[in-house]
Amino acid sequence: MSKEITWTQEKKTSFQEDLLTWYRLEKRDLPWRESTDPYRVWVSEIMLQQTQVVTVIPYFNRFMEWFPTIEALANANEDKLLKAWEGLGYYSRVRNMQHAAKEIVKTFDGKMPNKIEDILSLKGVGPYTGGAIGSIAFSLPEPAIDGNVMRVYSRLFCLADDIALPKTRKVFDRYVRDTMSQSEPGDFNQALMDLGATICTPTKPSCETCPIQAYCEAKKTNTISKYPVKKKKEKAKPLYYVADILQNDTGAFLLEKRPSDGLLADMWTFPMREVTKKDYDRFSQIYDSHDVSTGMVAEQLNLYDEVENIKDKNLLGIVTHIFSHRKWHILVVQDKLNGLKDTHLTNQKWVYLDEFPQYVFPKPQQKMVELLKKSMNN
């Protein structure tokens, strides 16, 4: 079924040397490369999942200050932990990491285990991250196959397997395992990542400066642009919401904690409710056609009866936010009367503006707060 690897041992060796030589010369200077301490490698690899290097750097430095050791992570306060991750996304990553840290303290004497099976047993550590930790921290000859590596190898061997399919990772595993450096697996894996990030890029790769162009089948056959093969993703499904900004007579705002599972678990937002696209459109069209810098009252537009749920509200603005699989459209409204409304829901809380930084806000909420602050300055 899949192609055989036809490289001689001599070719493999010289390929590895060319790649490693380039890496020693050109490798990026990154905070987590100051050492190969397993904890630092682990934290960086988790943060780097589906996240670009430039985004991770400040988060990584702060995280290491706040939680310098595995034990510190295991014992960390949950709110502080989530706060350290605020804005980074995929929040289950940090919950899983603490779960794993506790496991390491309990089962592995507080030290990252050095056997690949044990590393892979940790919550949140999959084939990629396990290979990265194993190879970089413990020099285990394990591949670390991510999007970069699949792109590089798909071109190197003209592999047309759809890299969006789960089973394709096994194909690449075989190729990388068979061609990687056994003596310096950590540098080899990191070299592939750097190559994918700086030379063998998705569009317009710099083949002229590529240290392994002589080995590249796609370069030889002038088919670079055909690789990697990847099925297109579904578009994000649009969802429509109204968010209420309510303020009590002491000036505090009502916040609501999201459920413990699902999207943005345990994070705080203004109370939101889903509305139909029809209701959303009606109101947002009106919004588009008017100056909203001073806010607008639906009531004044005789839409009182047409726009259910949002009458009596001042529209502060619209927040949109794109996740990987859905797109939120949020009408942000404020009760036009500074109401004396109260709440008895346990997942809600009255919070003053200057206390907001103590709460973990996902991006859409941060955007809504910006709208609120802007309106308060007018």
Added chain:
DNA sequence: AATTCGGGGCA
């Protein structure tokens, strides 16, 4: 095997 998890960088 398909879906569900955020958010930003960049043409």
Added chain:
DNA sequence: TGCCCAGAATT
């Protein structure tokens, strides 16, 4: 806009 990013867990 659409694509990609040092992916893993859940269903």
